[in-house]
Amino acid sequence: MTETRFLRYVALGDSQTEGIGDGDDRTGLRGWADRLAERLARAEPEVRYANLAVRGRLAGQVRAQQLAPALALRPDLTTVVAGVNDLLRPGFDADEVAAQLEAMFAELTASGARVATLTFPDVARITPLARPLAPRVAALNDRIRDAAQRHGVVVAETSHHDVVTDPRLWSPDRLHASALGHDRIAAAVAHALGLPGSDDAWTHPLPPPDVPRPAGLRAAATEARWAAGFLGPWIGRRLLGRSSGDGHEAKRPLLTAVGSASVP
Incomplete structure:
Protein backbone atom coordinates (compact mmCIF):
# COMPACT_ATOMS: atom_id res chain seq x y z
CA MET A 1 0.00 0.00 0.00
CA THR A 2 1.33 3.43 -0.95
CA GLU A 3 1.87 6.00 1.78
CA THR A 4 1.42 8.88 -0.65
CA ARG A 5 -1.98 10.56 -0.97
CA PHE A 6 -2.81 11.37 -4.56
CA LEU A 7 -5.46 14.10 -4.54
CA ARG A 8 -4.73 15.96 -7.81
CA TYR A 9 -4.24 13.70 -10.83
CA VAL A 10 -3.49 15.11 -14.30
CA ALA A 11 -3.13 12.95 -17.42
CA LEU A 12 -1.09 14.07 -20.44
CA GLY A 13 -0.93 12.29 -23.78
CA ASP A 14 -2.61 11.40 -27.04
CA SER A 15 -5.60 9.32 -28.16
CA GLN A 16 -4.89 6.38 -25.86
CA THR A 17 -5.00 8.61 -22.78
CA GLU A 18 -7.98 10.52 -24.17
CA GLY A 19 -9.77 7.17 -24.23
CA ILE A 20 -10.28 6.30 -27.92
CA GLY A 21 -11.59 2.74 -28.13
CA ASP A 22 -13.49 2.94 -24.83
CA GLY A 23 -16.78 4.65 -25.66
CA ASP A 24 -17.22 7.14 -28.49
CA ASP A 25 -17.48 10.85 -29.17
CA ARG A 26 -21.29 10.73 -29.02
CA THR A 27 -21.73 8.95 -25.68
CA GLY A 28 -18.38 10.03 -24.22
CA LEU A 29 -14.93 8.48 -23.93
CA ARG A 30 -13.80 6.71 -20.80
CA GLY A 31 -10.30 5.26 -21.26
CA TRP A 32 -7.56 4.02 -18.97
CA ALA A 33 -6.82 7.40 -17.36
CA ASP A 34 -10.48 7.78 -16.35
CA ARG A 35 -10.39 4.23 -15.03
CA LEU A 36 -7.21 4.96 -13.07
CA ALA A 37 -8.85 8.07 -11.60
CA GLU A 38 -11.78 5.90 -10.51
CA ARG A 39 -9.36 3.54 -8.76
CA LEU A 40 -7.75 6.50 -7.01
CA ALA A 41 -11.16 7.76 -5.91
CA ARG A 42 -11.98 4.44 -4.28
CA ALA A 43 -9.01 4.97 -1.96
CA GLU A 44 -9.24 8.78 -1.79
CA PRO A 45 -12.79 10.07 -2.40
CA GLU A 46 -11.48 13.64 -2.42
CA VAL A 47 -9.29 13.10 -5.49
CA ARG A 48 -9.72 15.53 -8.38
CA TYR A 49 -8.82 14.65 -11.95
CA ALA A 50 -7.99 16.44 -15.21
CA ASN A 51 -7.25 14.89 -18.60
CA LEU A 52 -5.39 17.12 -21.07
CA ALA A 53 -4.77 14.42 -23.70
CA VAL A 54 -5.79 15.02 -27.32
CA ARG A 55 -5.82 12.43 -30.08
CA GLY A 56 -3.22 12.61 -32.83
CA ARG A 57 -0.68 14.57 -30.82
CA LEU A 58 3.04 13.93 -31.26
CA ALA A 59 5.29 13.86 -28.20
CA GLY A 60 6.58 17.36 -28.92
CA GLN A 61 3.02 18.65 -29.22
CA VAL A 62 2.08 17.06 -25.91
CA ARG A 63 4.99 18.88 -24.32
CA ALA A 64 4.25 22.20 -26.03
CA GLN A 65 0.51 22.20 -25.46
CA GLN A 66 -0.11 20.22 -22.27
CA LEU A 67 2.90 20.55 -19.97
CA ALA A 68 2.36 24.15 -18.88
CA PRO A 69 -1.39 23.68 -18.23
CA ALA A 70 -0.57 20.52 -16.28
CA LEU A 71 1.97 22.30 -14.09
CA ALA A 72 -0.51 25.11 -13.48
CA LEU A 73 -2.91 22.58 -11.97
CA ARG A 74 -0.26 21.66 -9.35
CA PRO A 75 -0.78 17.88 -9.58
CA ASP A 76 0.62 15.42 -7.09
CA LEU A 77 0.22 12.62 -9.67
CA THR A 78 0.65 12.79 -13.42
CA THR A 79 0.75 10.23 -16.21
CA VAL A 80 2.67 10.95 -19.41
CA VAL A 81 2.10 8.57 -22.32
CA ALA A 82 3.07 9.65 -25.85
CA GLY A 83 5.24 8.61 -28.77
CA VAL A 84 3.12 6.16 -30.74
CA ASN A 85 2.04 8.82 -33.24
CA ASP A 86 5.71 9.67 -33.72
CA LEU A 87 6.87 6.11 -34.37
CA LEU A 88 4.20 5.69 -37.06
CA ARG A 89 5.75 8.50 -39.09
CA PRO A 90 8.51 8.01 -41.69
CA GLY A 91 10.96 10.40 -40.02
CA PHE A 92 10.75 8.82 -36.57
CA ASP A 93 13.72 9.65 -34.33
CA ALA A 94 13.67 7.68 -31.06
CA ASP A 95 16.16 10.03 -29.41
CA GLU A 96 14.12 13.12 -30.28
CA VAL A 97 10.88 11.59 -29.01
CA ALA A 98 12.57 10.41 -25.82
CA ALA A 99 14.00 13.91 -25.31
CA GLN A 100 10.49 15.37 -25.40
CA LEU A 101 9.26 12.79 -22.90
CA GLU A 102 12.26 13.29 -20.63
CA ALA A 103 11.74 17.05 -20.60
CA MET A 104 8.21 16.46 -19.33
CA PHE A 105 9.43 13.93 -16.77
CA ALA A 106 12.01 16.43 -15.52
CA GLU A 107 9.66 19.39 -15.10
CA LEU A 108 6.84 17.41 -13.58
CA THR A 109 9.01 15.59 -11.05
CA ALA A 110 10.78 18.86 -10.20
CA SER A 111 7.36 20.34 -9.36
CA GLY A 112 6.89 17.60 -6.77
CA ALA A 113 4.49 15.42 -8.76
CA ARG A 114 4.74 11.65 -8.86
CA VAL A 115 4.99 10.70 -12.53
CA ALA A 116 4.03 7.43 -14.19
CA THR A 117 4.38 6.23 -17.77
CA LEU A 118 4.34 2.91 -19.62
CA THR A 119 6.10 0.94 -22.32
CA PHE A 120 4.44 -0.10 -25.56
CA PRO A 121 3.66 -3.62 -26.85
CA ASP A 122 5.17 -5.30 -29.90
CA VAL A 123 2.86 -4.03 -32.64
CA ALA A 124 3.90 -6.87 -34.96
CA ARG A 125 2.05 -9.26 -32.66
CA ILE A 126 -1.10 -7.15 -32.97
CA THR A 127 -1.01 -6.81 -36.75
CA PRO A 128 1.57 -8.54 -38.99
CA LEU A 129 1.57 -5.61 -41.41
CA ALA A 130 3.16 -3.51 -38.65
CA ARG A 131 6.20 -5.80 -38.34
CA PRO A 132 8.61 -3.13 -39.72
CA LEU A 133 7.71 -0.94 -36.74
CA ALA A 134 8.85 -3.48 -34.11
CA PRO A 135 12.45 -2.16 -33.89
CA ARG A 136 11.12 1.36 -33.43
CA VAL A 137 8.90 0.27 -30.55
CA ALA A 138 11.81 -1.53 -28.88
CA ALA A 139 14.08 1.50 -29.30
CA LEU A 140 11.49 3.87 -27.83
CA ASN A 141 10.78 1.55 -24.91
CA ASP A 142 14.50 1.38 -24.06
CA ARG A 143 14.74 5.15 -24.03
CA ILE A 144 11.59 5.56 -21.96
CA ARG A 145 13.04 3.21 -19.33
CA ASP A 146 16.33 5.11 -19.25
CA ALA A 147 14.69 8.53 -18.98
CA ALA A 148 12.27 7.29 -16.34
CA GLN A 149 15.10 5.90 -14.24
CA ARG A 150 16.95 9.21 -14.35
CA HIS A 151 13.95 11.08 -12.97
CA GLY A 152 12.35 8.54 -10.64
CA VAL A 153 9.37 8.00 -12.93
CA VAL A 154 7.25 4.89 -12.39
CA VAL A 155 7.05 2.62 -15.45
CA ALA A 156 4.21 0.18 -16.06
CA GLU A 157 5.98 -2.48 -18.14
CA THR A 158 3.08 -3.49 -20.34
CA SER A 159 5.50 -4.58 -23.07
CA HIS A 160 6.71 -7.55 -21.01
CA HIS A 161 3.48 -9.54 -20.94
CA ASP A 162 1.92 -11.66 -23.69
CA VAL A 163 -1.64 -10.72 -22.76
CA VAL A 164 -1.18 -7.14 -23.99
CA THR A 165 -1.20 -8.38 -27.59
CA ASP A 166 -4.36 -10.44 -27.20
CA PRO A 167 -6.70 -9.11 -29.94
CA ARG A 168 -9.53 -8.82 -27.43
CA LEU A 169 -7.63 -6.03 -25.69
CA TRP A 170 -7.61 -3.98 -28.90
CA SER A 171 -10.30 -2.14 -30.81
CA PRO A 172 -10.97 -3.00 -34.48
CA ASP A 173 -8.49 -0.35 -35.68
CA ARG A 174 -5.68 -2.17 -33.76
CA LEU A 175 -4.21 1.21 -32.84
CA HIS A 176 -6.24 1.80 -29.70
CA ALA A 177 -7.14 -0.39 -26.77
CA SER A 178 -10.65 -1.78 -26.38
CA ALA A 179 -12.62 -1.15 -23.20
CA LEU A 180 -11.08 -4.32 -21.76
CA GLY A 181 -7.63 -3.16 -22.87
CA HIS A 182 -8.08 0.24 -21.26
CA ASP A 183 -9.09 -1.49 -18.04
CA ARG A 184 -5.90 -3.59 -18.13
CA ILE A 185 -3.76 -0.49 -18.73
CA ALA A 186 -5.35 1.25 -15.74
CA ALA A 187 -4.68 -1.83 -13.64
CA ALA A 188 -1.06 -1.93 -14.82
CA VAL A 189 -0.41 1.70 -13.88
CA ALA A 190 -2.19 1.25 -10.55
CA HIS A 191 0.00 -1.78 -9.82
CA ALA A 192 3.18 0.10 -10.78
CA LEU A 193 2.18 2.93 -8.44
CA GLY A 194 1.38 0.49 -5.65
CA LEU A 195 -2.19 1.72 -5.20
CA PRO A 196 -4.24 -0.01 -2.51
CA GLY A 197 -5.95 -3.11 -3.86
CA SER A 198 -3.75 -3.34 -6.97
CA ASP A 199 -1.93 -6.51 -7.97
CA ASP A 200 -0.51 -8.30 -11.00
CA ALA A 201 -3.84 -9.79 -12.13
CA TRP A 202 -3.66 -7.54 -15.20
CA THR A 203 -0.75 -9.66 -16.48
CA HIS A 204 -2.82 -12.86 -16.48
CA PRO A 205 -3.95 -14.28 -19.85
CA LEU A 206 -7.59 -14.17 -20.88
CA PRO A 207 -9.59 -17.39 -21.16
CA PRO A 208 -9.31 -19.15 -24.55
CA PRO A 209 -11.44 -17.37 -27.18
CA ASP A 210 -14.75 -18.88 -28.23
CA VAL A 211 -13.73 -18.47 -31.86
CA PRO A 212 -10.14 -19.25 -32.91
CA ARG A 213 -8.10 -16.59 -34.69
CA PRO A 214 -8.31 -16.79 -38.49
CA ALA A 215 -5.49 -18.50 -40.33
CA GLY A 216 -4.33 -18.88 -43.91
CA LEU A 217 -6.50 -17.16 -46.52
CA ARG A 218 -8.96 -16.00 -43.88
CA ALA A 219 -6.16 -14.26 -42.01
CA ALA A 220 -4.95 -12.61 -45.22
CA ALA A 221 -8.47 -11.38 -45.97
CA THR A 222 -8.76 -10.00 -42.45
CA GLU A 223 -5.49 -8.10 -42.88
CA ALA A 224 -6.66 -6.71 -46.23
CA ARG A 225 -9.91 -5.45 -44.71
CA TRP A 226 -8.02 -3.84 -41.84
CA ALA A 227 -5.62 -2.12 -44.26
CA ALA A 228 -8.50 -0.78 -46.36
CA GLY A 229 -10.63 0.28 -43.41
CA PHE A 230 -8.03 1.76 -41.06
CA LEU A 231 -4.48 1.88 -42.43
CA GLY A 232 -5.46 3.49 -45.75
CA PRO A 233 -7.42 6.37 -44.20
CA TRP A 234 -4.63 6.95 -41.68
CA ILE A 235 -2.04 7.22 -44.46
CA GLY A 236 -4.38 9.51 -46.39
CA ARG A 237 -4.60 11.94 -43.49
CA ARG A 238 -0.82 12.00 -43.18
CA LEU A 239 -0.39 12.77 -46.90
CA LEU A 240 -2.85 15.64 -46.61
CA GLY A 241 -1.16 16.99 -43.48
CA ARG A 242 -4.21 16.31 -41.36
CA SER A 243 -4.52 14.83 -37.88
CA SER A 244 -7.31 12.95 -36.15
CA GLY A 245 -7.01 15.60 -33.46
CA ASP A 246 -7.83 18.55 -35.73
CA GLY A 247 -10.64 20.50 -34.08
CA HIS A 248 -10.41 18.57 -30.81
CA THR A 256 -12.85 18.13 -10.98
CA ALA A 257 -14.19 15.37 -8.78
CA VAL A 258 -14.01 11.94 -10.37
CA GLY A 259 -17.36 11.10 -11.97
CA SER A 260 -18.19 14.71 -12.78
CA ALA A 261 -17.59 16.54 -16.03
CA SER A 262 -15.02 19.31 -16.37
CA VAL A 263 -16.31 22.64 -17.70
CA PRO A 264 -13.79 24.76 -19.66
Whole structure:
Protein backbone atom coordinates (compact mmCIF):
# COMPACT_ATOMS: atom_id res chain seq x y z
CA MET A 1 0.00 0.00 0.00
CA THR A 2 1.33 3.43 -0.95
CA GLU A 3 1.87 6.00 1.78
CA THR A 4 1.42 8.88 -0.65
CA ARG A 5 -1.98 10.56 -0.97
CA PHE A 6 -2.81 11.37 -4.56
CA LEU A 7 -5.46 14.10 -4.54
CA ARG A 8 -4.73 15.96 -7.81
CA TYR A 9 -4.24 13.70 -10.83
CA VAL A 10 -3.49 15.11 -14.30
CA ALA A 11 -3.13 12.95 -17.42
CA LEU A 12 -1.09 14.07 -20.44
CA GLY A 13 -0.93 12.29 -23.78
CA ASP A 14 -2.61 11.40 -27.04
CA SER A 15 -5.60 9.32 -28.16
CA GLN A 16 -4.89 6.38 -25.86
CA THR A 17 -5.00 8.61 -22.78
CA GLU A 18 -7.98 10.52 -24.17
CA GLY A 19 -9.77 7.17 -24.23
CA ILE A 20 -10.28 6.30 -27.92
CA GLY A 21 -11.59 2.74 -28.13
CA ASP A 22 -13.49 2.94 -24.83
CA GLY A 23 -16.78 4.65 -25.66
CA ASP A 24 -17.22 7.14 -28.49
CA ASP A 25 -17.48 10.85 -29.17
CA ARG A 26 -21.29 10.73 -29.02
CA THR A 27 -21.73 8.95 -25.68
CA GLY A 28 -18.38 10.03 -24.22
CA LEU A 29 -14.93 8.48 -23.93
CA ARG A 30 -13.80 6.71 -20.80
CA GLY A 31 -10.30 5.26 -21.26
CA TRP A 32 -7.56 4.02 -18.97
CA ALA A 33 -6.82 7.40 -17.36
CA ASP A 34 -10.48 7.78 -16.35
CA ARG A 35 -10.39 4.23 -15.03
CA LEU A 36 -7.21 4.96 -13.07
CA ALA A 37 -8.85 8.07 -11.60
CA GLU A 38 -11.78 5.90 -10.51
CA ARG A 39 -9.36 3.54 -8.76
CA LEU A 40 -7.75 6.50 -7.01
CA ALA A 41 -11.16 7.76 -5.91
CA ARG A 42 -11.98 4.44 -4.28
CA ALA A 43 -9.01 4.97 -1.96
CA GLU A 44 -9.24 8.78 -1.79
CA PRO A 45 -12.79 10.07 -2.40
CA GLU A 46 -11.48 13.64 -2.42
CA VAL A 47 -9.29 13.10 -5.49
CA ARG A 48 -9.72 15.53 -8.38
CA TYR A 49 -8.82 14.65 -11.95
CA ALA A 50 -7.99 16.44 -15.21
CA ASN A 51 -7.25 14.89 -18.60
CA LEU A 52 -5.39 17.12 -21.07
CA ALA A 53 -4.77 14.42 -23.70
CA VAL A 54 -5.79 15.02 -27.32
CA ARG A 55 -5.82 12.43 -30.08
CA GLY A 56 -3.22 12.61 -32.83
CA ARG A 57 -0.68 14.57 -30.82
CA LEU A 58 3.04 13.93 -31.26
CA ALA A 59 5.29 13.86 -28.20
CA GLY A 60 6.58 17.36 -28.92
CA GLN A 61 3.02 18.65 -29.22
CA VAL A 62 2.08 17.06 -25.91
CA ARG A 63 4.99 18.88 -24.32
CA ALA A 64 4.25 22.20 -26.03
CA GLN A 65 0.51 22.20 -25.46
CA GLN A 66 -0.11 20.22 -22.27
CA LEU A 67 2.90 20.55 -19.97
CA ALA A 68 2.36 24.15 -18.88
CA PRO A 69 -1.39 23.68 -18.23
CA ALA A 70 -0.57 20.52 -16.28
CA LEU A 71 1.97 22.30 -14.09
CA ALA A 72 -0.51 25.11 -13.48
CA LEU A 73 -2.91 22.58 -11.97
CA ARG A 74 -0.26 21.66 -9.35
CA PRO A 75 -0.78 17.88 -9.58
CA ASP A 76 0.62 15.42 -7.09
CA LEU A 77 0.22 12.62 -9.67
CA THR A 78 0.65 12.79 -13.42
CA THR A 79 0.75 10.23 -16.21
CA VAL A 80 2.67 10.95 -19.41
CA VAL A 81 2.10 8.57 -22.32
CA ALA A 82 3.07 9.65 -25.85
CA GLY A 83 5.24 8.61 -28.77
CA VAL A 84 3.12 6.16 -30.74
CA ASN A 85 2.04 8.82 -33.24
CA ASP A 86 5.71 9.67 -33.72
CA LEU A 87 6.87 6.11 -34.37
CA LEU A 88 4.20 5.69 -37.06
CA ARG A 89 5.75 8.50 -39.09
CA PRO A 90 8.51 8.01 -41.69
CA GLY A 91 10.96 10.40 -40.02
CA PHE A 92 10.75 8.82 -36.57
CA ASP A 93 13.72 9.65 -34.33
CA ALA A 94 13.67 7.68 -31.06
CA ASP A 95 16.16 10.03 -29.41
CA GLU A 96 14.12 13.12 -30.28
CA VAL A 97 10.88 11.59 -29.01
CA ALA A 98 12.57 10.41 -25.82
CA ALA A 99 14.00 13.91 -25.31
CA GLN A 100 10.49 15.37 -25.40
CA LEU A 101 9.26 12.79 -22.90
CA GLU A 102 12.26 13.29 -20.63
CA ALA A 103 11.74 17.05 -20.60
CA MET A 104 8.21 16.46 -19.33
CA PHE A 105 9.43 13.93 -16.77
CA ALA A 106 12.01 16.43 -15.52
CA GLU A 107 9.66 19.39 -15.10
CA LEU A 108 6.84 17.41 -13.58
CA THR A 109 9.01 15.59 -11.05
CA ALA A 110 10.78 18.86 -10.20
CA SER A 111 7.36 20.34 -9.36
CA GLY A 112 6.89 17.60 -6.77
CA ALA A 113 4.49 15.42 -8.76
CA ARG A 114 4.74 11.65 -8.86
CA VAL A 115 4.99 10.70 -12.53
CA ALA A 116 4.03 7.43 -14.19
CA THR A 117 4.38 6.23 -17.77
CA LEU A 118 4.34 2.91 -19.62
CA THR A 119 6.10 0.94 -22.32
CA PHE A 120 4.44 -0.10 -25.56
CA PRO A 121 3.66 -3.62 -26.85
CA ASP A 122 5.17 -5.30 -29.90
CA VAL A 123 2.86 -4.03 -32.64
CA ALA A 124 3.90 -6.87 -34.96
CA ARG A 125 2.05 -9.26 -32.66
CA ILE A 126 -1.10 -7.15 -32.97
CA THR A 127 -1.01 -6.81 -36.75
CA PRO A 128 1.57 -8.54 -38.99
CA LEU A 129 1.57 -5.61 -41.41
CA ALA A 130 3.16 -3.51 -38.65
CA ARG A 131 6.20 -5.80 -38.34
CA PRO A 132 8.61 -3.13 -39.72
CA LEU A 133 7.71 -0.94 -36.74
CA ALA A 134 8.85 -3.48 -34.11
CA PRO A 135 12.45 -2.16 -33.89
CA ARG A 136 11.12 1.36 -33.43
CA VAL A 137 8.90 0.27 -30.55
CA ALA A 138 11.81 -1.53 -28.88
CA ALA A 139 14.08 1.50 -29.30
CA LEU A 140 11.49 3.87 -27.83
CA ASN A 141 10.78 1.55 -24.91
CA ASP A 142 14.50 1.38 -24.06
CA ARG A 143 14.74 5.15 -24.03
CA ILE A 144 11.59 5.56 -21.96
CA ARG A 145 13.04 3.21 -19.33
CA ASP A 146 16.33 5.11 -19.25
CA ALA A 147 14.69 8.53 -18.98
CA ALA A 148 12.27 7.29 -16.34
CA GLN A 149 15.10 5.90 -14.24
CA ARG A 150 16.95 9.21 -14.35
CA HIS A 151 13.95 11.08 -12.97
CA GLY A 152 12.35 8.54 -10.64
CA VAL A 153 9.37 8.00 -12.93
CA VAL A 154 7.25 4.89 -12.39
CA VAL A 155 7.05 2.62 -15.45
CA ALA A 156 4.21 0.18 -16.06
CA GLU A 157 5.98 -2.48 -18.14
CA THR A 158 3.08 -3.49 -20.34
CA SER A 159 5.50 -4.58 -23.07
CA HIS A 160 6.71 -7.55 -21.01
CA HIS A 161 3.48 -9.54 -20.94
CA ASP A 162 1.92 -11.66 -23.69
CA VAL A 163 -1.64 -10.72 -22.76
CA VAL A 164 -1.18 -7.14 -23.99
CA THR A 165 -1.20 -8.38 -27.59
CA ASP A 166 -4.36 -10.44 -27.20
CA PRO A 167 -6.70 -9.11 -29.94
CA ARG A 168 -9.53 -8.82 -27.43
CA LEU A 169 -7.63 -6.03 -25.69
CA TRP A 170 -7.61 -3.98 -28.90
CA SER A 171 -10.30 -2.14 -30.81
CA PRO A 172 -10.97 -3.00 -34.48
CA ASP A 173 -8.49 -0.35 -35.68
CA ARG A 174 -5.68 -2.17 -33.76
CA LEU A 175 -4.21 1.21 -32.84
CA HIS A 176 -6.24 1.80 -29.70
CA ALA A 177 -7.14 -0.39 -26.77
CA SER A 178 -10.65 -1.78 -26.38
CA ALA A 179 -12.62 -1.15 -23.20
CA LEU A 180 -11.08 -4.32 -21.76
CA GLY A 181 -7.63 -3.16 -22.87
CA HIS A 182 -8.08 0.24 -21.26
CA ASP A 183 -9.09 -1.49 -18.04
CA ARG A 184 -5.90 -3.59 -18.13
CA ILE A 185 -3.76 -0.49 -18.73
CA ALA A 186 -5.35 1.25 -15.74
CA ALA A 187 -4.68 -1.83 -13.64
CA ALA A 188 -1.06 -1.93 -14.82
CA VAL A 189 -0.41 1.70 -13.88
CA ALA A 190 -2.19 1.25 -10.55
CA HIS A 191 0.00 -1.78 -9.82
CA ALA A 192 3.18 0.10 -10.78
CA LEU A 193 2.18 2.93 -8.44
CA GLY A 194 1.38 0.49 -5.65
CA LEU A 195 -2.19 1.72 -5.20
CA PRO A 196 -4.24 -0.01 -2.51
CA GLY A 197 -5.95 -3.11 -3.86
CA SER A 198 -3.75 -3.34 -6.97
CA ASP A 199 -1.93 -6.51 -7.97
CA ASP A 200 -0.51 -8.30 -11.00
CA ALA A 201 -3.84 -9.79 -12.13
CA TRP A 202 -3.66 -7.54 -15.20
CA THR A 203 -0.75 -9.66 -16.48
CA HIS A 204 -2.82 -12.86 -16.48
CA PRO A 205 -3.95 -14.28 -19.85
CA LEU A 206 -7.59 -14.17 -20.88
CA PRO A 207 -9.59 -17.39 -21.16
CA PRO A 208 -9.31 -19.15 -24.55
CA PRO A 209 -11.44 -17.37 -27.18
CA ASP A 210 -14.75 -18.88 -28.23
CA VAL A 211 -13.73 -18.47 -31.86
CA PRO A 212 -10.14 -19.25 -32.91
CA ARG A 213 -8.10 -16.59 -34.69
CA PRO A 214 -8.31 -16.79 -38.49
CA ALA A 215 -5.49 -18.50 -40.33
CA GLY A 216 -4.33 -18.88 -43.91
CA LEU A 217 -6.50 -17.16 -46.52
CA ARG A 218 -8.96 -16.00 -43.88
CA ALA A 219 -6.16 -14.26 -42.01
CA ALA A 220 -4.95 -12.61 -45.22
CA ALA A 221 -8.47 -11.38 -45.97
CA THR A 222 -8.76 -10.00 -42.45
CA GLU A 223 -5.49 -8.10 -42.88
CA ALA A 224 -6.66 -6.71 -46.23
CA ARG A 225 -9.91 -5.45 -44.71
CA TRP A 226 -8.02 -3.84 -41.84
CA ALA A 227 -5.62 -2.12 -44.26
CA ALA A 228 -8.50 -0.78 -46.36
CA GLY A 229 -10.63 0.28 -43.41
CA PHE A 230 -8.03 1.76 -41.06
CA LEU A 231 -4.48 1.88 -42.43
CA GLY A 232 -5.46 3.49 -45.75
CA PRO A 233 -7.42 6.37 -44.20
CA TRP A 234 -4.63 6.95 -41.68
CA ILE A 235 -2.04 7.22 -44.46
CA GLY A 236 -4.38 9.51 -46.39
CA ARG A 237 -4.60 11.94 -43.49
CA ARG A 238 -0.82 12.00 -43.18
CA LEU A 239 -0.39 12.77 -46.90
CA LEU A 240 -2.85 15.64 -46.61
CA GLY A 241 -1.16 16.99 -43.48
CA ARG A 242 -4.21 16.31 -41.36
CA SER A 243 -4.52 14.83 -37.88
CA SER A 244 -7.31 12.95 -36.15
CA GLY A 245 -7.01 15.60 -33.46
CA ASP A 246 -7.83 18.55 -35.73
CA GLY A 247 -10.64 20.50 -34.08
CA HIS A 248 -10.41 18.57 -30.81
CA GLU A 249 -9.52 19.93 -27.38
CA ALA A 250 -8.86 18.33 -24.03
CA LYS A 251 -11.99 16.59 -22.76
CA ARG A 252 -11.33 17.46 -19.12
CA PRO A 253 -9.09 20.56 -18.85
CA LEU A 254 -9.90 21.35 -15.21
CA LEU A 255 -9.43 19.39 -12.02
CA THR A 256 -12.85 18.13 -10.98
CA ALA A 257 -14.19 15.37 -8.78
CA VAL A 258 -14.01 11.94 -10.37
CA GLY A 259 -17.36 11.10 -11.97
CA SER A 260 -18.19 14.71 -12.78
CA ALA A 261 -17.59 16.54 -16.03
CA SER A 262 -15.02 19.31 -16.37
CA VAL A 263 -16.31 22.64 -17.70
CA PRO A 264 -13.79 24.76 -19.66
